[in-house]
Amino acid sequence: MPKHDPSSENSDSYDSSSQDSEDRPSLPWYRAGLAFECTGCGNCCSGPQTGFVWVDQEEIESIAQKIGMQDDLDQFERKFVRDVGARRSLVEYSDGDCIFLDPKTRGCSVYEVRPKQCRTWPFWQSNLESPSKWGQAAKSCPGCNKGKLYTLEQIGRIQDHGTSPPTS
Numbered sequence: 492m493p494k495h496d497p498s499s500e501n502s503d504s505y506d507s508s509s510q511d512s513e514d515r516p517s518l519p520w521y522r523a524g525l526a527f528e529c530t531g532c533g534n535c536c537s538g539p540q541t542g543f544v545w546v547d548q549e550e551i552e553s554i555a556q557k558i559g560m561q562d563d564l565d566q567f568e569r570k571f572v573r574d575v576g577a578r579r580s581l582v583e584y585s586d587g588d589c590i591f592l593d594p595k596t597r598g599c600s601v602y603e604v605r606p607k608q609c610r611t612w613p614f615w616q617s618n619l620e621s622p623s624k625w626g627q628a629a630k631s632c633p634g635c636n637k638g639k640l641y642t643l644e645q646i647g648r649i650q651d652h653g654t655s656p657p658t659s
């Protein structure tokens with residue numbers, strides 16, 4: 492499940508740091524770019540598999556502010572955040588859906604301040620390792636290989652800054 496990063500607490504599925512080495516001798520397989528356009532299906536925010544939506548303190552505070560709980564961060568964290576080893580993840584409903592996935596609209600109720608993990612999907616390093624990994628991502632994300640073509644440079648910027656929307 493894309494949003495639900497199933498990796499261990501030490502994983503870096505959506506971290507781009509390993510991609511930008513100046514020593515890199517050749518361009519990656521997706522040098523011509525990749526097409527992506529979110530359909531808003533909500534798959535990347537939902538169960539049934541459990542996983543993780545990693546959040547850091549800044550992201551926690553932004554979401555808390557968005558829902559008017561900025562003055563009670565302790566309560567916010569008790570309600571919406573869980574510890575996973577040394578890291579923190581958003582809580583899920585029992586069916587595996589992210590706690591911030593609106594059950595009616597299947598959209599993200601904190602879209603403007605969604606965590607970087609969500610903003611960078613599907614351009615996670617783990618999905619870009621090979622065409623087959625990208626193909627695997629596309630199986631659960633109908634937006635992959637559709638619509639707007641993102642250049643290599645744009646993909647790098649999204650990985651670094653999370654400026655690409657999944658619109659869910």
Ligand code: SF4
Pocket residue numbers: 493528529530531532533534535536612613631632633634635657658659
């Ligand atoms: S990013 Fe993909 S899986 Fe997520 S809502 Fe958009 S199309 Fe669906």
Ligand code: SF4
Pocket residue numbers: 494535536544581589590591592593598599600601602605606609659
């Ligand atoms: S925070 Fe929003 S975009 Fe991220 S997994 Fe939850 S519902 Fe989806």
